[in-house]
Amino acid sequence: MTNLAIRLENLSKRYCLDQRNPSSALHEFIDDIIRSPLRQFNPKKQVKTQNNYIWALKDVSFEVNQGEVVAIMGHNGAGKSVLLKILSRITKPTEGYVEIHGRVGSMIEAGASFHPELTGRENIYLNGIILGMKRGEINGKFDEIVSFAEIEAFLDTPVKHYSSGMKGRLGFAITAHLEPEILIIDEVLAVEDVAFQEKSFLKIKEIVQSGRTVLFVSHNMKAVAKICDRAILLNQGRVILQGKTDTVLSHYESYKTNLKNLEN
Numbered sequence: 001m002t003n004l005a006i007r008l009e010n011l012s013k014r015y016c017l018d019q020r021n022p023s024s025a026l027h028e029f030i031d032d033i034i035r036s037p038l039r040q041f042n043p044k045k046q047v048k049t050q051n052n053y054i055w056a057l058k059d060v061s062f063e064v065n066q067g068e069v070v071a072i073m074g075h076n077g078a079g080k081s082v083l084l085k086i087l088s089r090i091t092k093p094t095e096g097y098v099e100i101h102g103r104v105g106s107m108i109e110a111g112a113s114f115h116p117e118l119t120g121r122e123n124i125y126l127n128g129i130i131l132g133m134k135r136g137e138i139n140g141k142f143d144e145i146v147s148f149a150e151i152e153a154f155l156d157t158p159v160k161h162y163s164s165g166m167k168g169r170l171g172f173a174i175t176a177h178l179e180p181e182i183l184i185i186d187e188v189l190a191v192e193d194v195a196f197q198e199k200s201f202l203k204i205k206e207i208v209q210s211g212r213t214v215l216f217v218s219h220n221m222k223a224v225a226k227i228c229d230r231a232i233l234l235n236q237g238r239v240i241l242q243g244k245t246d247t248v249l250s251h252y253e254s255y256k257t258n259l260k261n262l263e264n
């Protein structure tokens, strides 16, 4: 019996940048605006273009076993967020194969999975149901979610009136407590509030210790070293190294120094 959680084979994602081809540029734009309301497109991040296309990911292949905690690393624009979005089914790959065994919960875009007209309470149930949970299971976690998110007073207010911090806290609390089998975390989008960050990190550690599969994107090398068994390093959309966290981290440090030297 396999204990595979995720398998990617030659996964590629191409974005069209051609201003003279408004229909496909518009399609990508609408895709990102509707599905990823908080993403800000930064043209400076374009790393490799060919005929006005950019391959945000190119031929990415790797496997993650159940219970593994894997860091996805790489410089700005390496393709980390695009990879997490494909695994979270927010965007589709252009080419390649994705196999996922288990319910995926994503902490990649605060509030992306909320319905803005529904209240905090209703969104907790909505997200639980999307994750395949029964009402009774959600009831059992409900109070913990609300108190972790610190939104007691706003529980019956539509989420469209929440601040981005409140949405971030509630999104984290829901995904962390509703126990998806595979957890996808992009720490960059974590809530700015320092006290909440510390609380979230402790929760992430607890989740990791519970034996669930975690994909973790972070620029915080100490956090990566502390919680990840393995790391995958991306550069310009390609996997350039994968292996034990220590090995990849030391390679990444020297790679960053070389890059800085080139820039100076």
Ligand SMILES: Nc1ncnc2c1ncn2[C@@H]1O[C@H](COP(=O)(O)OP(=O)(O)OP(=O)(O)O)[C@@H](O)[C@H]1O
Pocket (backbone or CB within 6 Å): 015, 016, 028, 029, 032, 041, 042, 043, 044, 045, 046, 047, 048, 054, 055, 056, 074, 075, 076, 077, 078, 079, 080, 081, 082, 083, 188
């Ligand atoms: N909707 C889009 N249209 C065009 N290009 C895009 C789009 N989304 C991402 N890209 C490009 O894909 C590449 C990978 O972007 P991605 O956001 O995955 O990088 P990242 O590794 O997460 O970077 P960071 O650490 O800065 O968040 C970048 O060059 C980016 O400009």
